[in-house]
Amino acid sequence: MRMGSSSKAVRLEEAPESLKNDGTIGADADIKDNMMMVELSKVLEPPGVEINSEREFFDAPQQELENDAYSREGCAHAKESQGAGNGLRAEAEAQEAAQENQSEEPRVEPIFYSDTSAAQIPVDDKADVKLNIVYDKENPRIKVNEYFPSMEEFRLALRQHGIQKGFQVHKVKTDKTRYRAYCKAEGCPWRIVAHKVRDLPAVVITMIPEEHNCVSSGNLVTSMASQNWVAERVVGWLKENPDLGAKDLQEKLQEVYNVEVGYATVWAGRQKAMDKIFQSWEDAFQELYNFRAELLSICPGSYVEIFTKICGDDVHFDKLFFALQPCIDGFKNGCRPDIAFEFTALDGMYSGKLACACALDGHDWMYPVAWAIFDSNSNDNWTWFMEQLKKAIGNLPGLTISSDNCIISGDNNLTESFCEWTMNIKGMPLVDLVDRLRQTTMAVWYKRRCIGSNLSGIILPAVIEQLNAKIRSLRNIEVCRCGMQTAEVSGDSQDMTPWRHVVDLNKHTCSCGEWQLTRKPCLHALAWINTEADADLESFVRNYYSVERFRAAYSGIVPPMTGRSQWPRVDPGFKLLAPPSTQRAGRRKYRTKASQELDANEQQQCNLCGELEHHEKGCTLHCLKKRKRCQARKEEES
Incomplete structure (x- = not known):
């Protein structure tokens, strides 16, 4: 460490002839304040290394393959420039002192302070230099004096170049500072040498003696496609x-790059790409505590619980439950008090289940109330989910919980909506999965809040249109009244099967049960309402389908969240590990036994003699019977 400012400039009043004729600075160079700067190309561009034979190409030491100017010409010029600069600087200072003595104006002596630590600027001569080297990763240029940010980037660029041109290389020497390889094609003289630039974070191609003119192999299978190459290519696809x-x-990969890569290589490359996009699978469990702290800080009132399992001295992830406060309040204020459950299997390294407690809004759109992640579809896990849901939403009057979502929706729309929510996130690490669910909820809530702001009237227009469409489809239905508010409604189904139901307009009930379940008139109730001339259709629809309740369901705002690097760092006092493996020891059995195949410890019993270890066809009695039948057949023929 030295103090003061550093500069590579040499102050000269007159450049010596040795510097004027070396090709760096000409005689007519316009240099402001006589400042001569060393040309950057002398530092970055290494000189060519003359190789007279192929043996010298592979046996050339690293000192010769690197920049020889640093040890010979560069040092000579530096010493000569330094010596000339010191002499001229001393002469210039003497002339300035003589001119000051001849001046008639009084000279003001500067004031020096003994403590100059406040004015000193520390300069680190060994500070890392950062270069912004940009190149086309899809179509890299492999030529002499081409620079790359690192040796790893250079290897990936060479692999991409080889796959594009259809050739393969054989590495002779490769490490963190140098790279030597040649073309695998028989008789091809193409070679390449690259090494790390001294004192700079860059790699430069120093030598390609021959142009690469060999015919492309055209093979689909190539060794140039490595795991890192696959990860670099598929990272964009996995983001989408x-x-x-x-x-x-x-x-x-085969369709885009016309190359056939092994399944194991693609699988390993996909894992590396997923780690780049998100993070390692093991670290995702520990990040759940940071996610919980950030979510509770921006969205107070939310319910997030992380459950663990202790195995020996290790703490493993067990279950996760979370519910956003806007979803809880919106369900209480705007949705029907009906909850159904959906779940799906996760596709990532954690083979657990993602479950959702969901309701329906006025448009019969899926309304997620709470989410849970657990290991298996067992009664204990579902009981735990019910308990956590009760803690989150409390005791609601008239709450209906159903395991069959078709009961509250009347169709399979809820399952289809759940699949759309979870289609592209089931393979993510858990912390990214729950964050994506929060982000999707935030976007959906905003979109539906905008829809609600543009609605008018009492009942949702989509619900009224749906009921009018059912009325127009009524055919051959008979209404027989037995009172002012009750009647029998009968008719025939499509297969000509007769049916009859009892409708009560005052209680909003029908014997089919659909009106009580959905809180809007069923087909039988609409048949009677349609016979009334002054009937108000909206009065028979519960306020769960009103515009006001729909707006209340999405009135809460799911706040945005910062990136993972800005989340609070929470230390629970232990390292949360992945769930323990449930795979049994030993080799996996792929063969399935036949329907009549016995286990290893079972013995087959003969039906003829009753003895073990043989069947009927191999029994001696069976052979005797067969022999007697053959003899009898021969006697009959004779």
Whole structure:
């Protein structure tokens, strides 16, 4: 460490002839204040290394392959420039002192302070130099004096170049500072040498003696496609769709780059790409505590619980439950008090289940209330989910919980909506999965809040239109009244099967049960309402389908969240590990036994003699019977 400012400039009043004729600075160079700067190309561009034979190419030491100017010409010029500069600087200072003595103006002596630590600027001569080297990763230029940010980037660029041109290389020497390789094609003289630039974070191609003119092999299978190359190519595809599997990526790589990559290589490359996009699978469990702290700080009132399992001295992840406060309040204020459950299997390294407690809004759109992640579809896990849901939403009057979502929705729309929510996130690490669910909820809430602001009237227009469409489809239905508010409604189904139901307009009930379940008139109730001339259709629809309740369901705002690097760092006092493996010890059995195949400890019993270890066809009695039948047949023929 030295104090003061540093500069590579040499102050000269007159450049010596040795510097004027070396090709760096000409005689007519216009240099402001006589400041001569050393040319940057002398530092960055290494001189060519003359190789007279192929043996010298592979046996050349690293000192010769690197920049020889640093040890010979560069040092000579530096010493000569330094010596000339020191002499001229002393002469210039003497002339300035003589001119000051001849001046008639009084000279003001400067004031020096003994403590100059406040004015000193520390300068680190060994500070890292950062270069912004940009190159085309899809079509890299492999030529002499081409620079790359690192040796790893250079190797990836060479692999991409080889796959594009259809050739393979054989590495002779490769490490962190140097790289030597040649073309695998028989008789091809193409060679390449690259090394790290001294004192700079860059790699430069120093030598390609021959142009690469060999014919492309055209092979689909190539050794140039490595795991890192696959990760670099598929990272963009996985950002758009993280649910792409190794088989899908394998087919896409062959389609785009016309190269066949092994399944194991694609799978390992996909894992590296997922780690780049998100993070390692093991660290995602520990990040759940940071996610919980950030979510509770920006969205107070939310319910997030992380459950662990202790195995020996290790703490493993067990279950996760979270519910956003806007979803809880919106369910209480705007949705019907009906909850159904949906779940799906996760596709990532954690083979657990993602479950959701969901309701329906006025448009019968899926309304997620709470989410949970657990290991298996067991009664204990579902009981735990119910208990956590009760803690989150409290005791609601008239709450209906159903395991069959078709009961509250009347169709399969809830399952289809749940699949759309979870289609492309099931393979993510858990912390990214729950964050994506929060982000999706935030976007959906905003979109539906905008829809609600543009609605008018009492009942949702979509609900009124749906009921009018059912009225127009009524055919051959008979209404027989037995009172002012009750009647029998009968008719025939499409297969000509007769049916009859009892409708009570005052209680808003029908014997089919649909009106009580959905809180809007069923087909039988609409048949009677349609016979009334002054009937108000909206009065028979519960306020769960009103515009006001729809707006209340999405009135809460799910706040945005910062990136993971800005989340609070929470230390729970232990390292949260992945769930313990449930895979049994030993080799996995792929063969399935036949329907009549016995276990290893079972013995087959003969039906003829009753003895073990043989069957009926191999029994001696069976052979005797067969022999007697053959003899009898021969006697009959004779």
